[in-house]
Amino acid sequence: MSQKKYRILIGKPGLDGHDRGAKCIARALRDAGYEVIYTGIRRTPEEIAAAAVQEDVDAVGLSSLSGAHLVLFPEVVENLRKQEADDIPVIGGGIIPEEDMPNLKEQGISRVFTPGTSMQEIINTFTEICEKGAHA
Amino acid sequence: MHNIEQIVHGIEEENSRSIARAISIVEDGDSGADQLLDSLDTKKIEKSMLVGITGAPGAGKSTLTNRLVEHCRDLGKRVGVVAIDPSSPISGGAIHGDRIRMMQHAMDREVVVRSMATRGRLGGLCASAGAAVRVMAAGGCDPVFIETVGVGQSEMDIIQSSDITALVSAPGLGDDIQALKAGLLEVADIMVVNKADCPGADLLCMELEEVAQEKGRRVFRTVAAKNEGIEALFSYMRELFSTHRESGESARRRKQARQREIVDWSMEMLRPYVNELCESREDDLGTDPKIRALEITQRLLQDDDSRG
Numbered sequence: 001m002s003q004k005k006y007r008i009l010i011g012k013p014g015l016d017g018h019d020r021g022a023k024c025i026a027r028a029l030r031d032a033g034y035e036v037i038y039t040g041i042r043r044t045p046e047e048i049a050a051a052a053v054q055e056d057v058d059a060v061g062l063s064s065l066s067g068a069h070l071v072l073f074p075e076v077v078e079n080l081r082k083q084e085a086d087d088i089p090v091i092g093g094g095i096i097p098e099e100d101m102p103n104l105k106e107q108g109i110s111r112v113f114t115p116g117t118s119m120q121e122i123i124n125t126f127t128e129i130c131e132k133g134a135h136a
Numbered sequence: 137m138h139n140i141e142q143i144v145h146g147i148e149e150e151n152s153r154s155i156a157r158a159i160s161i162v163e164d165g166d167s168g169a170d171q172l173l174d175s176l177d178t179k180k181i182e183k184s185m186l187v188g189i190t191g192a193p194g195a196g197k198s199t200l201t202n203r204l205v206e207h208c209r210d211l212g213k214r215v216g217v218v219a220i221d222p223s224s225p226i227s228g229g230a231i232h233g234d235r236i237r238m239m240q241h242a243m244d245r246e247v248v249v250r251s252m253a254t255r256g257r258l259g260g261l262c263a264s265a266g267a268a269v270r271v272m273a274a275g276g277c278d279p280v281f282i283e284t285v286g287v288g289q290s291e292m293d294i295i296q297s298s299d300i301t302a303l304v305s306a307p308g309l310g311d312d313i314q315a316l317k318a319g320l321l322e323v324a325d326i327m328v329v330n331k332a333d334c335p336g337a338d339l340l341c342m343e344l345e346e347v348a349q350e351k352g353r354r355v356f357r358t359v360a361a362k363n364e365g366i367e368a369l370f371s372y373m374r375e376l377f378s379t380h381r382e383s384g385e386s387a388r389r390r391k392q393a394r395q396r397e398i399v400d401w402s403m404e405m406l407r408p409y410v411n412e413l414c415e416s417r418e419d420d421l422g423t424d425p426k427i428r429a430l431e432i433t434q435r436l437l438q439d440d441d442s443r444g
Contacts, residue, residue, distance in 0.1 A: 031224070033228045039235055040235070040239060046242075051235060053153050083153065
């Protein structure tokens with residue numbers, strides 16, 4: 001009688017107040033049937049990881065437009081690891097230069113989206129990643 | 137798939153991940169949910185105070201809850217919060233924003249917060265939320281706050297299942313008093329006028345006092361954004377809870393809540409069979425839906441007789 005619904009945490013790490021993108025993704029995911037927890041702006045990586053654990057989410061989506069993604073995104077992954085929750089996949093998005101992608105992947109960010117990514121592709125990726133986690 | 141014993145042990149150890157996993161297992165109705173619920177520490181559940189916080193959108197429920205949590209932390213208490221938001225009836229999805237006002241406690245291991253969507257369940261929400269509250273209580277949380285917009289029957293049921301119920305209103309929200317008179321005012325133990333420093337607060341207090349006095353209830357003024365009136369409110373909640381425990385009112389409410397939850401779970405468990413019967417036979421469109429429902433329920437009861 002499982003009534004599984006995928007839960008996703010959308011977080012804005014660091015000193016970046018521009019959250020139109022994050023909210024837009026949150027709404028699109030809701031409309032695709034996900035339960036989305038939004039942390040609000042200016043959170044620390046520790047706070048985001050702790051909230052992801054308490055909410056028992058299937059994936060974390062991080063948004064950053066300020067250029068600090070190379071530091072902040074891996075720190076979220078690291079904090080999840082500290083709480084033995086590094087099985088929760090982390091996806092990133094924002095203003096992220098192409099040359100940073102390999103570095104982010106290496107540090108445990110499952111996927112990275114840029115302004116050119118379509119909403120459908122983002123939703124599909126979340127679905128794929130959540131389903132993979134559920135069957136693991 | 138889940139190691140239930142390990143999770144139950146984790147709950148006893150007050151481990152965040154175990155508590156969170158346990159709530160998901162129960163909410164999703166995964167295998168092991170029953171074993172899990174059956175292994176919870178009932179003594180802790182018995183003594184933990186469950187406070188229901190309800191009120192119109194924009195009254196300041198999550199800000200107030202956040203302040204109550206802050207105050208409880210000052211008192212050295214371990215606190216649980218279940219924040220309920222509606223699921224979209226179209227997509228089934230939901231956005232939870234209550235975390236935004238709770239983030240100051242994110243790093244505090246003694247504050248357990250969980251967002252929960254209504255998932256379009258008619259009664260099942262009450263059952264899932266009740267189970268989540270018990271998991272938190274078994275994980276050492278006392279008090280547990282459950283916060284919801286008090287509209288709709290199932291949310292009303294949740295509120296009625298609390299030990300103490302606070303109805304939050306605020307000036308400037310329009311005709312809320314009129315709307316609230318319909319039901320929530322009758323079940324609320326405490327009425328809170330939040331944003332009490334705003335124009336219109338005195339009038340709202342006066343109106344609420346009128347209703348409150350008839351029922352021997354009290355009205356509290358708070359300004360949650362400025363952390364005013366929180367201490368008095370919480371100390372009255374505790375006082376009321378201990379009075380209710382002595383008078384047997386608490387036991388009566390818990391028994392009622394338990395029965396409500398049992399009915400909810402039963403209905404949830406019947407749903408798939410009803411759905412199946414509804415779809416299995418060719419539905420004669422000429423039959424009135426109510427008559428068809430009667431046929432289905434009778435059939436279910438008969439099936440049960442033949443099995444038993």
